[in-house]
Amino acid sequence: MRRIRAREVIRAAALAASLAPCPALARDVRVPTTPGAASAALAAAAPGDTVTLGAGIHAGPLEVTRAIVLRGVGGAVVEGGGKASVITVTAPGARLENFEIRGSGRHVITVDAGIRVINAGGVALRRLTFHDVLYGVYAERASGIEVADCTLTGRVRPLDELGEGNGVHLWYCEQPRITGCRIQSFMDAVYLSFTNDALLERDTIQANGRYGFHTMYCQAGRLIENRFMRNAAGCAIMFSNHLRLERNEIVHNRGPRTYGMLLRDCSDGHFEGNRVVDNTIAIFLDGSNRNRLIGNLFQDNGWGILMFSSCADNVTSGNTFLNNDYPVALDMKYTRNQFDDGHRGNYWSENAPFDLDGDGVSDQPYCPVGSFAFLSKQYPDLAVLSKSPAVAALSVAERVVPALRPSEAVDRFPLVAASAALDARGVAGAPRPEPPAWPAAAGFAALAALSIAALAGARGRA
Numbered sequence: 001m002r003r004i005r006a007r008e009v010i011r012a013a014a015l016a017a018s019l020a021p022c023p024a025l026a027r028d029v030r031v032p033t034t035p036g037a038a039s040a041a042l043a044a045a046a047p048g049d050t051v052t053l054g055a056g057i058h059a060g061p062l063e064v065t066r067a068i069v070l071r072g073v074g075g076a077v078v079e080g081g082g083k084a085s086v087i088t089v090t091a092p093g094a095r096l097e098n099f100e101i102r103g104s105g106r107h108v109i110t111v112d113a114g115i116r117v118i119n120a121g122g123v124a125l126r127r128l129t130f131h132d133v134l135y136g137v138y139a140e141r142a143s144g145i146e147v148a149d150c151t152l153t154g155r156v157r158p159l160d161e162l163g164e165g166n167g168v169h170l171w172y173c174e175q176p177r178i179t180g181c182r183i184q185s186f187m188d189a190v191y192l193s194f195t196n197d198a199l200l201e202r203d204t205i206q207a208n209g210r211y212g213f214h215t216m217y218c219q220a221g222r223l224i225e226n227r228f229m230r231n232a233a234g235c236a237i238m239f240s241n242h243l244r245l246e247r248n249e250i251v252h253n254r255g256p257r258t259y260g261m262l263l264r265d266c267s268d269g270h271f272e273g274n275r276v277v278d279n280t281i282a283i284f285l286d287g288s289n290r291n292r293l294i295g296n297l298f299q300d301n302g303w304g305i306l307m308f309s310s311c312a313d314n315v316t317s318g319n320t321f322l323n324n325d326y327p328v329a330l331d332m333k334y335t336r337n338q339f340d341d342g343h344r345g346n347y348w349s350e351n352a353p354f355d356l357d358g359d360g361v362s363d364q365p366y367c368p369v370g371s372f373a374f375l376s377k378q379y380p381d382l383a384v385l386s387k388s389p390a391v392a393a394l395s396v397a398e399r400v401v402p403a404l405r406p407s408e409a410v411d412r413f414p415l416v417a418a419s420a421a422l423d424a425r426g427v428a429g430a431p432r433p434e435p436p437a438w439p440a441a442a443g444f445a446a447l448a449a450l451s452i453a454a455l456a457g458a459r460g461r462a
Contacts, residue, residue, distance in 0.1 A: 028052060035059055038078070042070070047091075053078070053099055060103075064089045064096070072099025080104045085116040086133070089123055097126040104133040108164050113138040114152070117145060125150060134165035136186065143174035147181060154186035156209040159232055159255060163209040166191040170198070178203060188214040189231070192221070200226055211236040212253075215243075223248055233259040234279070237266045247273040254280050260301070263288040271296060282324070285311045294318050295419060303329050304368075307337065317341040320418040321368070322349045328368040328409065335409050339368060345413035355416045366414040 026048040031041045033056035041051050047067045055075035061084050064070060068091070076099040080086035084105045087096070096115065105112030113135035117123050123139070124146040130136045136152035139145050147168055156163030167183040168190045170176050176192075179201045183189040189205040191214045192198055198221040205212040205228050212228040215221065218240040227249045228234030234250035236259070237243060243266065250260040260279035263269070265287040272294045276282040282301040285291070287310040295318045298304040304324040305316065309332040316339050321327045327348055328339070339345060345361070346368075353362030 026050065030054060031058065032056075033058055038062055042068075060086045062087045064091055064094050066091045067093035068095075070094070070096045070099075072097075076100065077102065080114075080133075082106065084110065085113045085138075087115045089115060089117045090120055091123075092120045093122045094120065095124040095126070096128060097124070098128070100129040100131065102131040102133065104135070106134055108134070111135060111138050111169075113169075117142040121145075124148070130154075135169055136165075136167040136183070138166075138169045139173055139176075140171040141173065142170070142176075144176070145170070145173055146177045147179075148177070149180040150182075152181065152183045152186070152189075154184070156185050156187050158185070158207040158209070158230060160209045161187075161232060163187045166214075167205075167208070170195045173198075175199075177201075184208060188212075190214065192216070192218045194218065196220055198222070200224070202226065205234075206230050208232075213237075215240040218243075222246075227251075228260075229253065232257070233262050234276075235260070236262040236264075237269075238262075238264040239266070241267050241269070243269045245269070245271045245274055249275045249277075250279065250282075251275065251277045252279070254278070256280075259284050263291070267291065270294070275299075276301065281306050285314065287311065289313050291315075292317075296320075297322065298327075299323055302326070305329070307331075309335075312336040314338070315341055316346060317344050318415075318419055319346045321346060322418065324349075330369050330409055333408060337409065339409060339411040340413045343413060345411040345415055347415040347418045348411070351414055353414055353416050360416050362414040362416055364414075365410045365412045367410050369409050 028050045029041050029045060029052065031037050031051060031053050033054060038053060038058040039062060042062055042064060045051055045066055045068045050069040050071060053072040053076040055073055057077045057079050060078050060080040062078060064087065078086055078099060078101050080103040082103055082105055086101045086104050101114040104114055114130040114133040115125060115137050117139035119141045121143045123142055125137060126148045128150045130150065130152040133154060136154065137147055152167045154165055154167060156165065165186055166188045167186040168178055171193045173195045175197045176195060177199045178190060180203065182204045184207045187209045188211045189208045190200065193216045196219045198218065200213065201224040203226045205226065208231045210232045212231040212233065213223065213235040215237050216239055220242045221240065223245045225247045229252045231253050232255055234253050253260055258280040260276040260281065261283040263285045267289045269291040271291065274296045276296060277299045279301045281303045282298045282305065284306045286308045289312050291314045293316045297320045299322040301324045304321050304327040306329045314337045327350060348366055348368055351366045355361065356363055
């Protein structure tokens with residue numbers, strides 16, 4: 001009996017070895033641009049083989065059904081001819097690299113894409129260039145997918161919210177990695193749905209129709225050192241919790257309803273070291289709780305933070321608010337949101353702090369919510385009056401009479417100087433000095449001269 005069992009084990013091991021791909025037997029198949037050659041080579045390839053596309057145009061659509069390497073030499077192009085998806089991958093562990101994909105179909109209902117990955121984990125897409133595609137990469141139930149060092153260009157004009165197709169569209173994919181990519185001219189550059197533990201790192205995302213980064217029901221994602229610019233919103237994060245955004249640059253997202261970061265029902269996030277510059281609204285929060293905003297730069301935005309009363313227990317500390325029209329706008333008088341962490345607050349360029357003990361913290365608390373900001377949040381058309389003398393006088397009155405403040409939101413430990421922030425040119429240093437107010441100085445001098453002359457005349461008459 002023991003001998004029979006030993007023989008069965010040996011036979012099973014031999015069978016498993018025969019079925020496993022053997023690197024020593026893997027082939028490198030060179031494919032010319034002859035019509036049908038690429039499809040035939042992929043159909044005949046075995047797991048572990050490398051299929052190399054020669055320079056020139058290879059007709060698609062193509063299907064990758066085995067764990068192979070599909071590689072291109074310089075000038076290799078797979079042309080879809082405007083039909084369906086250019087390449088469909090159904091093989092876990094397949095790798096595609098070093099060629100161009102173009103000419104997908106135009107139907108959203110069939111999700112026509114440059115590369116479509118279905119039920120295949122561990123697929124790697126590296127150093128690929130996408131042109132004239134509806135979707136760039138579409139993947140469903142493809143955990144561990146990697147999109148690295150790719151350039152994706154779609155068909156959507158910048159800020160055209162009627163466009164169709166996303167750059168990287170992932171559905172039910174665990175632990176995807178999107179790194180070093182350049183994505184533009186799609187509806188949303190990166191759209192994640194029910195996708196957890198995603199990583200976006202060192203990507204450049206610009207000039208898309210709607211959002212640079214868009215999530216729905218995603219948990220524990222990380223965005224590290226990305227650049228989002230000239231989108232309707234840099235990041236639109238919805239119904240997603242425990243996200244980390246660190247050292248990203250979110251700039252020049254301008255328009256009628258344009259955001260640097262939009263948080264809708266997003267809680268327990270961590271936002272640190274980001275540069276949010278020249279956006280209509282730097283960060284918008286609705287139904288979002290227990291987020292931490294630490295050490296970010298909010299500069300030259302219309303609104304710095306725009307927060308609804310549905311938000312609570314968010315902590316904002318160590319940030320630099322520089323030259324924003326409205327640093328903070330709330331629709332609540334009483335709030336559980338904090339603008340310091342109990343020890344350190346934020347730097348506000350609108351504040352005029354004094355620090356008698358020299359500890360770097362103002363000796364007087366600062367309320368970043370002005371009456372006009374509070375009012376203009378309810379009536380946005382009033383924003384045209386933001387620089388009027390009446391609004392300036394109201395701001396002075398609020399400082400003199402604290403009872404005029406519309407909200408109890410207060411920074412108890414406002415910083416005297418910016419905390420190693422980056423200015424709009426991306427150079428470390430202190431905030432740019434305000435230009436001297438020569439017209440105002442001249443006006444006050446003239447008023448003083450008239451007062452002195454009036455006093456002298458009165459004394460002479462006496």
